[in-house]
Amino acid sequence: MPTHNQSLLDALNACIAACEYCASSCLKEEDVKMMARCISIDRDCADMCALTARFVARGSEHAQHVMRECAEICKACGDECEKHGAHMQHCKECAEACRRCEQACRQAVAA
Known part of the structure; x- marks a missing residue:
């Protein structure tokens, strides 16, 4: 795997972990209903980051x-x-990890 993708893969994996932890933690909050949107988008983001990591790692033409x-x-x-x-x-x-991942993806697209 090309080493130039390692920082992107690191950002993607950190975002997956942060989103999964955030969603699990939101489920433990007193007012879970108030956190429904956060939980939902955390899960979507974690899944999208996992898919993206796989595409990047294998050098997909669709990455x-x-x-x-x-x-x-x-x-x-x-x-x-x-x-x-x-x-x-x-x-x-989670917000911080998402911002780092967003930036890493945008930089990789621009490169």
């Missing part, structure tokens, strides 16, 4: 398209998590 979509979902997830980040550490950390 560029998937990375653009991944960047969009990471942005949406980061936006949602930021709404809760002031009072929920797991959302704050």
Whole structure:
């Protein structure tokens, strides 16, 4: 695997972990219903990052398209998590991971 993709793969994997942890933590919050959108987009983002990592790792000819979509979902997830980040550490950390992943995907597409 080309080493120039390693930082992208690291960002994707960190985002998967942060989104999975955030969704699980949101399910433990007192008002789970209030967290429904966050949980849903966390799951979507984690799945999209996993798919993107697989496309990038195998050098798929469709990786560029998937990375653009991944960047969009990471942005949406980061936006949602930021709404809760002031009072929920797991959302704050997820938003940060999503922003890093969004940026990594956009940079890879532009390269």
